[in-house]
Amino acid sequence: MTTALMARYADLPWMRNAQFDTWFILGLIGIPLTVLAVLTLEPALFLPILLLDLWLLGYHHVISTFTRLTFDKQSHRENKFIIYGITPIVAAVTGLIVWFTGIWAIVTIYFYWQWFHYARQSWGISRTYRGNDPKAAYENGWFDQAIFYAVPVAGILSRSAEQNDRFLGLELWSIPVPQMIADLALWVALGLVLVWAALRVRAAMQGRLAIVHTLYMATHFFIFGLGYIFITDINVGWLMINIWHNAQYILFVWMFNTKRFKNGIDPDAKFLSYISQPGRLLHYLLVCVAITGVVYWGVLGAIDWLFFAGVSATIVLYQIVNFHHYIVDSLIWKVRKPKMQETLGLSSAPGE
Template identity: 25%
Template sequence: MFKTGFILGRRDDLIWFLLMPFFAVAVALACQHWLSAIAMVSVGLCITIPHHFVTWLRAYGTKEDWQRWKLRLIVGPVVLFALVLAGLTWAPWTLFLVLILWDHQHTIMQQYGFARIYDFKAKSGGLRTPRFDLSLFWILFVNLFVTAPLFTRFWVRELYRWNLPVSVATVEIIQTVSWCLTGLFLCFYLIHIIRSLRSGDSVNPIKFVFIGSSFFLWYFTSWHTDSILMYGIAHRLMHGLQYIVIVYWYLRRKQQSRDPVDRDRVAGLVQPGKVLRFVAACLVYAVLYQLIVGQPLERFGFGVVNFAGQFSYDETFAVYAEAIISFAGVTHYYLDSFIWKVRDERIQEGL
């Protein structure tokens, strides 16, 4: 039996989750055609940095979560900052690889989390569905990394750096095997869906539309061009905007479910009809962040306008700036690893 369920609602899901990947690809194509590479930096400032900010709101903005995870919320970032400083000092390349790998894992888990919310809202899926869905995300993403021209050059180059040269024939064999394994798993996944339906479990078709649109963005941008610009812009738009939207609605629902006297301070940013206040707070944070790391404000201009002079700073400040940038990213990954467990009944209250 098919049961439809939406994260926000039919119209809002269509805008933010189902059509967003196509919009992001269109914007990326436009940026690639008309703008310089600075456009990707601008998207990062306008979208990625604010999506870090809403993570801080989500994790530290409510008394309930602070009381639940106080030790994690205090000790975790302190340890991460120490590790980032150590990595920048003694093993910068290792730190870079860890950040890249964690970022990809975080990307997969965010979209997987949305898939779980779709099943939660529709009360669909069986006991084995989460495991099959997670495997689907990992296998499709690994296949993308192995076979797409955008990423092939990176892992082939790294093999050469490790003194493991591979021939063109070897690369083709690896990619063929990857496609075969992916196709085989998709067959098993289809069998799982059929068995679920026959056993009486319901299936939410909207979830599969969401998964398909997400992977359309990644596969299209990775196969369309070998430039990281288009992939980076499209991915950051989809990933960041979807995250900002779900945090906004989560906090809003949480605050509305409480008596006015029991609401948190963050309630002022998520009141109905006050969405511009929430957006303004995100942009102010992005500006402050840019000033703290000593980067020019002109990078908000997508390479079209130049309204601020270049900053100049010494090597010591450069390390400090890189530490702040890396710390913000890893802390976001860390917090997201435990504040979005869809099976948690307290979290379900905001979904």
């Protein structure tokens, strides 16, 4: 790459900068692909890899949410209801569902809710990239959303049509989707992606191509197609997209914090602003991993040991944490909010 091309590449409307975003968009896709290659050669490694994903990314990414909620006085004050009000409600509702229906119900809710959660996170990130390049040509309104959600919807319909009755070794109820409907959704998704690609080519010919946003959208289509359509094993497919989602979330939260504290150490949030300074990503990760150990291995483990017994209780406890996380994320990461746009430095309102 010549010096001129490198300079042009560095000047693209990145979310943070060329190095960070290249890793964020392309590098994170490489992790699940590497895992897929390993599992293709040695399927017996699924459980060890799953455990690594949970402890290094999954639990850690839930903890990252709390750096947004509780690590400084202002955030804690603004989110008191989310922290103290929603938690007991989620716990009570989850407990009642299990009491009246069984573990299979929350496993099913988790399977479908996490799909929606993954899609919505990707949507928010795509809006961030879109908001960074207002002069580019884009699809708008319902057509824009149809293109974005086509592959995720086709994926979950395809997975449902398979009628899997187990997920990660637990009983699962799959929505009874006729194969004909799933196939139709796949053809619609393929058509919309091809139309999108043609529109991107036209935008490039007009000199109005949103290069970074287009690159991200391509990886979005790829990972949802891989996780829910091309990989036939429900567990392996889920693991691929779960790894991508978790790693993406962790990096996005850290990037958000770096933008929030771009002026240096904030006296009202000394600790969070310190670990969120450029060059301190490792500090941030180590703090979150340490808290993960305290919360998941220490607190939740102690609660499970003192008050419950068996695998079922552990599943319920962990799903309470997951469901709370899904609700919280839907409230605090809306890109349409002016405060979010200001922190992220968006030059236009990308909409929802």
